[in-house]
Amino acid sequence: MKLKIVFSVLLIAVIAVACGDKKEKTNPVQEIAIPESKPVKAYGYLLDDYVVERDTVQSGDSFGKILFDSHVDYGTIQEISDSIKDIFDTRKIHPGKPYVLLKSKDTTAAAQVFIYEKNKEDYIVIDFQDELIAEEKSHPVTIIEREISGVINSNLSSTFDELDTNVLVAYKMADIYAWTIDFFKLQKGDRFKVVYEERYVNDTVAAGIGRIKASLFEHKGRPVYAYHFEHDSLPGGSDYFDEKGDNLRRAFLKGPLKFNRISSRYNLKRRIKYYGYKIRPHRGTDFAGAIGTPILATADGTVTKSERRGGNGNYVKIRHNGTYETQYLHMQKRIARVGDFVRQGDVIGTIGMTGNTGGPHVCYRFWKNGREVDPFKEDLPASEPLEDYLRPIYDNIMQPLERQLDAIPFASESKEIEEISEIVENQDL
Template sequence: MKQIGYALLFIVVLFSCKKEKKEAKIITPEVIEEKKEPPVITKYGYVLDNFNVIKDTVRPGDSFGAIMDAHGITRSRVFEISNKIKDTFNVARIMAGKPYMLLTSKDTTQKAQVFVYQNNKIDYTVIDFRDSIMAKKRKKPVKLVEKTASGTINSSLMQTFDDLDLNFLVAYDMADIYAWTIDFTRLQAGDRFKVKYTEKFIDDTIPAGVDKIKAAYFEHIGKPIYAFRFEEDSINGAIDYFDEEANNLRRAFLTAPVKFSRISSRYNLRRRIKYYGNKVRPHRGTDFAAPIGTPILATADGIVTKSERRGGNGKYVKIRHNATYDTQYLHMSRQAVKVGEFVRQGDVIGYIGMTGNTGGPHVCYRFWKNGKEVDPFKQDLPASKPLSDSLRPKFFNHIEPIKAELDSIQFKPQEIL
């Protein structure tokens, strides 16, 4: 009897389990999608989502006042802003072609609140006039990238850099470094160079100029000239370039008053001058031909003794350097200095022109020694002092690995026409 009871109980349990299995539902877990917050975009220290953003470029004829007026700022407010920030930024000096960003309110007025002006690729000015008025000068983050380059001269340094697709600013800096030792108007086909420098980049990809040349090598007419950047005085930040024997490359006088020009006529006391009907007339200067408006540089420190226009000289400047030397620069389109002004070597003192007796744009560079006009290229001019004995061990340790790297750079061949 018990066995029958157990059997019935087993059947009941079995069927009830099957029924439960039949009625069981499959529950799918609910997938909850995580909402991603949009990234917060900031620029120049402002969350851009909080404003309407207007990016534009200053157009010819635009002014700060006109830009503000077009975006709801009254003239009285513009005057207040201009006056408040004048020590930081002169609004009258905004230039056509410069980019700017305007942040305006998101309400119906869309009134301007922040003006960001791009002074250059790196520097910018932020003018915030939401409540109180303030202006700040800022710089974009800059990445420095070390580079090397080499080349062989075909016609000119600039042309070689262009042919090799190198940064032309490096060529300008090299011309400055070697301005006392190499006459760049007389480069020879086959001259060659190597250079180690750092270049500036914004956002990793936008070139923003050359930071500095660390070392260079220039072989001119078979003569090698090294140049190593070295800080002589860390307190005053005195930095100069020296050769591998610690001699300063700087000289008392530059070899030319114009960068990348050519000598169209040399000092010659028996030259026949076409302008005067091919008559023999002494030419007591050296003519450097260049386009009108090219800057003319003081070849040495000194005091401006003359800045005037006179007869065949046209507009000219004369500089007294010391008790022995004077220099004179003729035929300028305009002068950039006044009598009594102290000028440094390399300062712009005027611009190439055609004033006075001249058949083409150039500067006639005259060199005076003890009151007599002489040929500057035949003078034994004073050199700068070499590096002090106390700094020489530090200098040689500094340049050893740099020179080894420079020497390992292979010259890029340049086809000589």
């Protein structure tokens, strides 16, 4: 019996020692350091210092209402509005636009900073914490270069849909080639290549299409190149030129709409059933479009008339030089005012049905030396080519872009290359 007790004691001692050894060998618990969260900074402010309220301007909201609801008194609101009107008109905040309020962390929770997003890139900061400061700022923008090519099957916009590319690129192309290609008369098989820029705010938020750097549009088998060129000596600072340095811009656009569709031509022998088929001369060219469609100035000039009168309805008249004037009738809304200097392509009004008209359109009248003429029968001047001293500068920009364009395969060529590669791979197998 004593032997059993001694053996049991020894066994317990051995187990205890073994457990002790095992415990000694166990790795000590390591403390995991949790990194401190970095302070969040936006719009130039540490957001942790404020109560942050993000919202969108609603219908019926005003600058005053938004601030008053955030515990800012009317006197301060009026002082802010009066003091910053040269930088920002507080009456012109629009429903749907986002804004941010930075509020104090005390019991009042009063607004101290108002940030209004004008668009995806630009915003207004109104800081009234200590002293009133109003500034217009911009988010960091990243520009990414893209290349695409396409072949027309029906029209330009549907081709861009098939390419899953922003249709704004198509609109910009239409602007560039407005003087050389009629985009209402594209043919199946016409094709194009484009090098353009996409803009992103903070590397993630798409902010639209930037400039088209270079493009090639092949219409009816005739290639037309276009290269963007910037220089202080150019009107407006930049323009598009072909490989020879000739300006793609003409003195006058072919029509006053972005996409022109003629519904009635200039005709001095026109007869209308409503008037008993008597001759009723039509001294303008009608371009059809939906009500509200922007009407563009077809050339640079000064607005000499902007009024509503009789059968013309709302209209604008522009003097371009000592020879040419243009007139735009039946507007819904006049934007250009007498004395304004407008650039070619500027919006001067919108399509309407004012005056004598049976449907929405703009009647475009073209005057030469005081007489109304048919612009499509006039030999209108082209813009001036690049001056000789600019050619070396232009060539240094154009030639690399030309090589880049030529290296982009058309969509049909890409498919052929893929098919050939597949055949070669199958033969190797």
